[in-house]
Amino acid sequence: MMAKMSREQLDRGVICSSAGNHAQGVALAAQKLGCDAVIVMPVTTPEIKWRSVERLGATVVLKGDSYDEAQSCAKQRCELEGRTFIPPFDHPDVITGQGTVGMEIIRQLKGPLHAIFVPVGGGGLIAGIAAYVKRVRPEIKVIGVEPSDANAMALSLYHGQRVMLEHVGGFADGVAVKVVGEETFRLCRELVDGVVLVSRDAICASIKDMFEEKRSILEPAGALSLAGAEAYCKYYGLKGETVVAITSGANMNFDRLRLVTELADVGRKREAVLATILPEECGSFKKFAQLVGPMNITEFKYRYDSRKEAALVLYSVGVYTDSELRSMVERMKSSQLQTFNLTNDDLAKDHLRYFMGGRSNVPDELLYRFIFPERPGALMKFLDAFSPRWNISLFHYRAQGETGANVLVGIQVPKEEMDEFKNQAENLGYEYTSEMNNEAYRLLMQ
Ligand SMILES: Cc1ncc(COP(=O)(O)O)c(C=O)c1O
CATH class of the missing domain: 3.40.1020.10 (Biosynthetic Threonine Deaminase; Domain 3)
Structure with a gap:
């Protein structure tokens, strides 16, 4: 979009609002084209993101608590100062620009390709890639990936019209969008083969996989497509096929790694979070430990509760096979120790375990x-x-x-x-x- 602007327009400068990759894209394009760029980001934007934008020479303005507030500030300034507003996804030129990612993939491709997995926020990246790929290689599937709590595109495709989410999960902040674009939706409806939804735990597991394989750290939105590709390949039992996952970002706040490392093993189903009710009597802890048997306990919490005759222990165990976990829970049950599997309960993992x-x-x-x-x-x-x-x-x-x-x-x-x-x-x-x-x-x- 910016490459098509006249010198006069460039001299008046550009402005955009974004908390994701778009901010850095506009800042970089402005640097290359020798134009002034103002990027409005919510005050809540992680420092690593706005610092990267500043490093590219753009002026960062932190304004508003949410993306919407940042956007209305950017639009106001755009009118006052005569700058051009560069939308984050819903514009044919922005979509075309994103489509060059698809072009690069096809150019570098050697041999057949089953599918390309693309992270979806407002839908610009996937719309651009699908528009290009479906024109030149229609047999290649283009599949979107969204966090299950930020699934605006999946819902919109399902209902045949754009759906506005009431709440958007902020973990993969680069793609935390309440409503997808009009043009991006139109293209996705026509061209995209499907959308895979993944949990926060699965995203964390993919961040860990990438670290172990390549020693690279991805931000949650950047690891989304990897998690989606893995879920898809597992579900369809795909073997010996080539797939591409677009790992789109690495603006990972160091603080967030704590949560990622905590959830990665749960996401890969290598750790389970459980609670067991034990009678408050001598020897019951030992009996419990015997029943856990060879499984490795990775976390254990217990505190005497004076009001109850039964105590509750919250613990996590390392898991190698599903059957190993099932048999352990069975052993507990047959010894009358009621056991609950809380592995999929975010509230328990985020708060209650503390x-x-x-x-x-x-x-x-x-x-x-x-x-x-x-x-x-x-x-x-x-x-x-x-x-x-x-x-x-x-x-x-x-x-x-x-x-x-x-x-x-x-x-x-x-x-x-x-x-x-x-x-x-x-x-x-x-x-x-x-x-x-x-x-x-x-x-x-x-
Ligand atoms: C890390 C990351 N991945 C993917 C995207 C793609 O989002 P969209 O669907 O809005 O083009 C973005 C957008 O900013 C992003 O920041």
Whole structure:
């Protein structure tokens, strides 16, 4: 798009809003074309991202808590200053530019190719690649990959029209988009062979695979296609075929590696997270250890609970085969030790595992996950909204280098005050979801 701009337009400069690759793409193009670029990014953008943009010579403006706020600021400045707005995905020239990735793949290709897996945010990259590849090599499948909690394209294709997501998972922040583009959707509907959805754990497992194979670190959105390719090949039992996965980014915040390493083995099904109820009596721990048997315990948490006759242990075990795990759970069951598999419960993995020993019966407790903007004052604003009106009975937050902080909050609100509470929560403006029905919460915390 920028290569087509006149010298006069270039001299007036460009502006864009983005928290992903687009910011760096525009900054690099501006540097090459000798034009001034302003990139507006949300204040929550990880430092590694805005520093890379600055290094390319663009002026970074941090504005707004979300992408939408950054975008409206960029559009305002574009009108005031006469700059050209460069949209992140929904423009034919931007899509064409992204299509050059497809051209490079086809040019470098030796022999047949089964499929190309492409990460999908607003759909620019996949639309461009599909437009090129389907024209020159229509037999090659073009398959999109989205995080299962940021699945705007998959849902839109399913419903035959663009769907706006209410909540978007921020883990793969490069592709965290609420609604796909109009033009990108039109092209994807016509050209794309399907979309694979992958979990956060599977993305982490792919980041680990890439590190082990190549000593390279991918950011979550960058590892998305690898996770999708793997899930697809496994599902269809594909062997001896060539597939390409586009690993699109490496802006990995160092802090986030902590979460990635914690989840990678779960994602590869090499670790399982379990809870077992043990009678609070001498010898039961030993019996439990015998039943775990040869399996390697990688995490173990237990705290005496004076209110209960039964104790709960939360633990993780290394897993080599599914049958090994199944037989262990069977051994527990046949010894009357009730065991729960929490491996797929994000709430347990993100928050509850850190609370072990804190089970209590709190009257009127509500449990919510809030997404706090990652900036000073966010906690105070939250507390101002609810305290001292209601008692906060639980609070857990651990920085994971995400754009928005994922905070678990317990709060005591009597039924008759629910409407007032909901009003306050809406006015606060932080995204939030109820976790009242989470099974692990009942098991571990109540
Ligand atoms: C790391 C990364 N991967 C993939 C994409 C592709 O996104 P889109 O579908 O919006 O073209 C982006 C967009 O910024 C990105 O930052």
